[in-house]
Every structure is written in C-alpha cells, then in structure tokens.
Amino acid sequence: MARILGGITTSHIPAVGNAIANKLFDDPYWKPFFDAYPPIHDWLARVKPDVVINIYNDHGLGFFLDKMPTFAIGAAHEYRNEDEGWGIPQLPPFPGDAAFSWHIIEGMVADEFDITSCQELAVDHGFTVPMQLFWPKLGQDPNFPRAIPISANTVQHPIPTLHRALEFGRSLRKAILSWPRDIRVVVLGTGGLSHQLDGQRAGFINTAFDKYCMEKIVSAPDELTRISRMELVEKAGAQGTEFLMWLMMRGALGEKVNLLTQNYHVPISNTGAGTMLLECAD
C-alpha cells in the first residue's frame, strides 16, 4: 500500500529560480534562505520518495481566467515548464505518474471533491522552484521522484476557504493511502508566506502572522480554519492567500506530525519565506 512519509513547505518566489540559475547560494542576501534546504536534502536522500505530490498555485501559465478551476490535478505522463513571459531558462520535463493521478482523481471525486483533471498542464515557477530547491539535480538525481501537480486557484476570488483546503488534503490522504502499490509519497505545500504585490499596500509583510501560521499548522491546523478568506488577505497580504497550499498539504499528513526542521526569513523578494519539514507520525 502507498505510504505518506511527510510534507514539505517552501515559498516558490520566481526570484529564487533566478538565484539558483546564478548559483547565489552563499550570497549574503540569499544564504539565510538557502541554508534551510540541506537538512531537507538529507531527509529526502534517506527516505527516497517514489512520488512527490506538488501542491502549488498556477500564476497564469497553465490556466487563464477564461476557465479557472478551483482545484486541478495533473494526470499527464510528464509536465513541461514553459515561458511565463519573461523568458527565464526552461527546465527539462518532469516525469508524472498518470495511473496514480487517475486513482487520486477517482478517489477524491467519489469523496465529493469535484476535481478538474488535466492531461496536459504547463507548470510554472510555483511548481518548478520547489522541485529545484528540494532536488537540485532534478532528473540527474537517481532518486528524483515522479511528480503529480495539484493547483488551487488563488488568482481570482472566490478562492477556496481555509477549511476546504484542509479537508481537501484529508481527502487526498484517503485517496493516496488506498493505492494498492507499495510506493512512498511526499507532499509539498508551496507558496506564501505573507506578501502583497499589488496596490498601495504592496510590500506588506506580516512576520507575526506568518509565525503564528507556522506554529499552528504543526499541531492545531483546524484552528487556522477559523480564519476567513478576507482575514487571510488582510493579515497575509493579497498573495499570502497561497497559504491555502500549506493547509492542503497539512491535511494529507494525518493527525500527528513531527516537525524535523524549519526556517523563516524576511525578505526574499517581497515575501516572508517559510520552510518546514513535517514527518508523518500516525
């Protein structure tokens, strides 16, 4: 049977992709951010997941406002990164696991989560930056896992509630655990933490709220579901709503988790950058 080993969160700021391309790991601005990742590399090298479920939010590459799925799951054999408008270097395709994707989709729709299934999905920095951060050698790494992207809408309101995001993760967990093959799975929750790019409030960062979220997501994620969506915009910034991805990830980990490592650094670009590694304890 499939097992879920743990979950990892990270910010997925495009500037990180550029910093990786330019190898700025020891640059004074970037070092406090990149230093969070070696302990996670060590853990991944030890547990060797077969599949990574990468929960991110598309930023206008895979989806446009003509048709905006609230929850979309990739069901492709591979996923390609494409030009997002500023011509950053493209990465090699990411191998998928289409049969497992369809199992998850079947399971979640039976569980009354109505999913948009995607047999083609261009993946943007929200997906690729975390893959680069966690598996720096990407496909050159013999332990590079197959990937399944899941995207939730935070581009256009109405966005899902925090409660729905956590419940999504719980339903995802049931679907994963019912897969009959013996595979090991990790789940990524990417994006956030607080930031706002638009409006006179651009540059808004809320360190106290970010730290509150990082504390509660470990042991009391249900408490976070009391936060309304507008309160989330107010406290985390307009794009801080990406915290929904973290809650989706958390729901998939079961009730009890152990926090193995975490980091919080301000600023990376316009953002409060949070990184956490949570190992399943159930």
Added chain:
Amino acid sequence: MDLAEFDHHADIPGTTIFDGRQAMKGYALNKMCYSFNRKENREEYLRDPEAYFEKFGLNEEQKQACRDKNVLALIEAGGNIYYLAKFAGIYQLSVQDVGAQQTGMTTEEFKQKLLDAGR
C-alpha cells in the same frame, strides 16, 4: 457563502480584491497580458502596441494605463497582478520596481522597506 462578504471586499486599505467584478472589467486587458507568455506575441506587441491593444479590444482607460505603464491605473482598469507581471516583464520592471511605483517610493526605498520588515 454570504453575499455580504463580496460587498466588503474593498475594505482592506490599499488592496483591490480581484473578484468577479474585476474579472469582468479587466478581461480584455488580462487576456492581452496572458498572451505575453509567448515570445512572438511580446515581439508583435512591441512592434505596434496600439494595434495590439485593438486586437484584444482594450478600452481607452486600459490603453492609457498601458501607455503610462501605471500599475495602479492598470489594477483600477481590471488588471490582475499575476497577468500584469507579464506586461511589466516586457519593460524589465521587477516586482520591486512595481511595488515602488505603487507606493510612491524609489526602488531603493522600497527594497529598504522590505529589509526593514525582517528586522
């Protein structure tokens, strides 16, 4: 979902909630910006911006905001920041340049404000 919350979207100062109302208003503008994912479209735009505005059916408010590269006006005209980022990219404006313009600071001052948030 209560409809009251929809009507209270605008209550966060300095923040435009991109909801159905903004999505309707800004559709043509956002569709143009989405097209900038492709290099050949960026090049076509730069050859003749006015013709490109017409191709996507932008209204005068949207056209003028684009001509001025005025981000607050682009948002007011229904622009969504994720798509506007592609427009800004054509002019090599970083998210810090965009933040500085919206808050009336220099880019250096805006970067300092971000650094101060971490102290």
